[in-house]
Amino acid sequence: MLLLGAVPADPAVAATASPAGDLHPGGQHAQGRGTVVSAERIYTLPTVEEVSASLEEHGFGNDQVRYGVEGYRLVYRTVDTDGRPTTASGLLILPLHRSGALTPVTYGHGSELLRTDAPSTDPHGFDATAALGYAASGFATLAPDYLGMGKGPGTHPYLHVRSAADVTLDMLRAADGYLPTEGRTLRSKVFATGFSQGGGVALGLGRNLREDDGTRFRLGAMAAVSGAYDLRRVQIPAMLEGEVAAKPATVSSAYALASFNRLHDVYDDPGEVFREPYAPKIDELTDGTHSYQELAEATPETLQELLTPHGEGLLREPNEAMSRALVETDNACTGWRPQAPTRLYFAGGDEQAANANTPFCARAFARQGVDVPVQDVGAEVTGPSLHFGSQIAAQPHITEWFLSASRH
Incomplete structure (x- = not known):
């Protein structure tokens, strides 16, 4: 689940703009x-x-x-x-x-x-x-x-x-x-x-x-x-056990679970996996129109505060839909031979x-x-x-x- 790939933007250096018709x-x-x-x-x-x-x-x-x-x-x-x-x-x-x-x-x-x-x-x-x-x-x-x-x-x-x-x-x-x-x-x-x-x-x-x-x-x-x-065997356990910093783990888990659900119907209702008052906000905050900062401000500091017991259980023992999602995230290094x-x-x-x-x-x-x-x-x-x-x-x-x- 990872990763906070965004950092605060620095001011852009001077650049020459193209003509509008280019x-x-x-x-x-x-x-x-x-x-x-x-x-x-x-x-x-x-x-x-x-x-x-x-x-x-x-x-x-x-x-x-x-x-x-x-x-x-x-x-x-x-x-x-x-x-x-x-x-x-x-x-x-x-x-x-x-x-x-x-x-x-x-x-x-x-x-x-x-x-x-x-x-x-x-x-x-x-x-x-x-x-x-x-x-x-x-x-x-x-x-x-x-x-x-x-x-x-x-x-x-x-x-x-x-x-x-x-x-x-x-x-x-x-x-x-x-x-x-x-x-x-x-x-x-x-x-x-x-x-x-x-x-x-x-x-x-x-x-x-x-x-x-x-x-x-x-x-x-x-x-x-x-x-x-390898989210299933490496990254998720590291997040649950505190090896990964708590806030990045929390924010990226919210993003990943919502994204996995769009593709694989991992849960029927956000309230199944996210605690109140966070559950109603997660889907909208991960739709591409909000920043990491907005998601971070709207979520708690730890996974345990964000996830319900069922939500944490999906990370520890994925159901069939969650397993399908993880297969698609964990295949970069497995099952093929670089030439x-x-x-x-x-x-x-x-x-x-x-x-x-x-x-x-x-x-x-x-x-x-x-x-x-x-x-x-x-x-x-x-x-x-x-x-x-x-x-x-x-x-x-x-x-x-x-x-x-x-x-x-």
Whole structure:
């Protein structure tokens, strides 16, 4: 259940606005997955100095900045959790003055609650800034908003790995179709990374690229940071036993249970799982129109104050519907064999993602015969949050690894 992937927004750095008419229509195959519906340039940071300043606003280093960038919002066709046609949006960031075909990096962002906190609608927020760092080192970087976030319709299916991986693959297709209109092209080798909720998304994309026959893309490498890869056996017990900080556990549990219920009918009435006076508020507060701060202010400090005995029982001994939901959250590392180099990062003592999640994932891949290195970057974290700090600390390692791998 995790994760509070949002942080208070810092003031946006200066950016050059696009002309109002800078819109591009989609291609001929309007019903095809990955078809571009619209593309709009939403900012330009033309100099290394401006990019560096933007990264520093959120604590990211700038040693690997080599290019100015421009950011685009893509809206494109994809499918929902039931395979029905829908649309999604995402942030595409391109390095300026970089000649030749560009190597794509996909970045799966951490959990967001307010739909406009997604990368393409909050392009100077924490996760969009992480994506900026990869682009400034020379990659074409794609940060999908996920279903129900950004400009996409509906409600976000929180922690649903497959759908987030699907929209990431479809954004790759969309970018591949769109870039020639800007005189650019994408290489076929893809590097996938992600933080928090997005760690599982990066691994899910790796699975998609291994199994999908309808794309020219192939996986070059994967790097996942501080994910909650096993809710049922690792993350939920850690929250119930106090290993995860109480307030993040409470807020993310409210979000997850409401989201799971929308997909799987986990309960008939909110009062079955949430105590009064919280029960009537949870569904509305998790519909994408409210912030994490609003949800935090409307919920108590501990899970025991939030959940009824039945609600806590769903976490300890899931019923059939809850089990179906957990199967969909806990499949990023299990049941498949990565066919590209993979690395996992975490920060020891993380207050939101239980540390046991990462070795669990490594062991799952080991059972498939794949040795996945695990790196604790906790000693490199300088900010107050080990969770968010783990992305900041891991990113230079990941960037250098991707740069090296892209040369081969």
